[in-house]
Amino acid sequence: MTNSNPIGLFDSGIGGTSIWQEIHNLLPNENTIYLADSKNAPYGQKSKEEIIDLSFKNTEFLLNHNAKMIVVACNTATTNAIKELREKFKIPFIGIEPAIKPAANNSKTQTIGILATKGTLNSELFNKNVEKFHETTIIEQVGFNLVKLIENGEMYSEEMTSLLQQYLTPMIQANIDYLVLGCSHYPYLIPQIKKILPPNVKIIDSGQAVAKQTLKVLEDKIGLNNELKSSNLFYTNSNPKVLQNILQNKYVVTQKDF
CATH class of the missing domain: 3.40.50.1860 (Rossmann fold)
Known part of the structure; x- marks a missing residue:
């Protein structure tokens, strides 16, 4: 066909x-x-x-x-x-949708992080998916201003680096071993995210x-x-x-x- x-x-x-x-x-x-x-x-x-x-x-x-x-x-x-x-x-x-399932199923620390927009994290569909993985600790973080900076061509700005450090540090402290990127803009930030995360943390996008x-x-x-x-x-x-x-x-x- x-x-x-x-x-x-x-x-x-x-x-x-x-x-x-x-x-x-x-x-x-x-x-x-x-x-x-x-x-x-x-x-x-x-x-x-x-x-x-x-x-x-x-x-x-x-x-x-x-x-x-x-x-x-x-x-x-x-x-x-x-x-x-x-x-x-x-x-x-x-x-x-954010790839929660592969992260939760493969996590050794039973703790994963999700970086997404407010609209995604507050949605009914997202929260229904999260409920399926109650044995996994899921740390949700709204990526305030990340999309705006990318759209403005400021992907490698000092502000972007500062925001990523601010959003990812609590996840690192909580011992995540997977980070789920819940916004299609965010894969463009992977090189910078890798500089902040420990090498054992795997990054997943959809x-x-x-x-x-x-x-x-x-x-x-x-x-x-x-x-x-x-x-x-x-x-x-x-x-x-x-x-x-x-x-x-x-x-x-x-x-x-x-």
């Missing part, structure tokens, strides 16, 4: 490109269209209703560009809006799992693109330079108000 329509992805900004990269690595022939709603970042500080409204708007944009499926490449949007998206739109959606699930849904329900050359389109409603920098200037980024 062949279907050359693009895979649509959206995020509150540039962070979901970490998910896009994993999907592109696994499925290089697939056409993709990525939407960065940077004008409204971060989603983590918004109400559930606002997040649902923005997710609907982003979905409609991608459907207008013939997306065959949509990857919600944002933890906050997934945990607050995936149910409503699936009810409203008759298209397959793949969400992204990118590869989302890519594998995308492949499975395409094979089972939709169809793969069999063309040898893929088209990868990127849209943002903010300054395109930050997104272009993250993509290492390999792709054209179109600025569009939506």
Whole structure:
């Protein structure tokens, strides 16, 4: 079964490109269209209703560009809006959630840390997942201002280093052996996080799992693109330079108000 329509992805900004990269690595022939709603970042500080409204708007944009499926490449949007998206739109959606299960199941110290947005940590879906692992001590930390700094191109600023040290130090003191990154922006901070964490602490994000699930849904329900050359389109409603920098200037980024 062949279907050359693009895979649509959206995020509150540039962070979901970490998910896009994993999907592109696994499925290089697939056409993709990525939407960065940077004008409204971060989603983590918004109400559930606002997040649902923005997710609907982003979905409609991608459907207008013939997306065959949509990857919600944002933890906050997934945990607050995936149910409503699936009810409203008759298209397959793949969400992204903090990878608590592999961390909790493999932890030797029975203590893991989760760095995520306020919107994710306060969501009903996230808290339902946490309840399944009551034998594991889970240290939750809101990554206040991390997304904002990344979106502003201040990933390696002194403020970023200071905030990461502030957020991670209590986890280190509590003897975590896994750190779960609960925001698609945060994988871009892994090099800096590794400098702060002890070498025995493993870092987990959801990118590869989302890519594998995308492949499975395409094979089972939709169809793969069999063309040898893929088209990868990127849209943002903010300054395109930050997104272009993250993509290492390999792709054209179109600025569009939506």
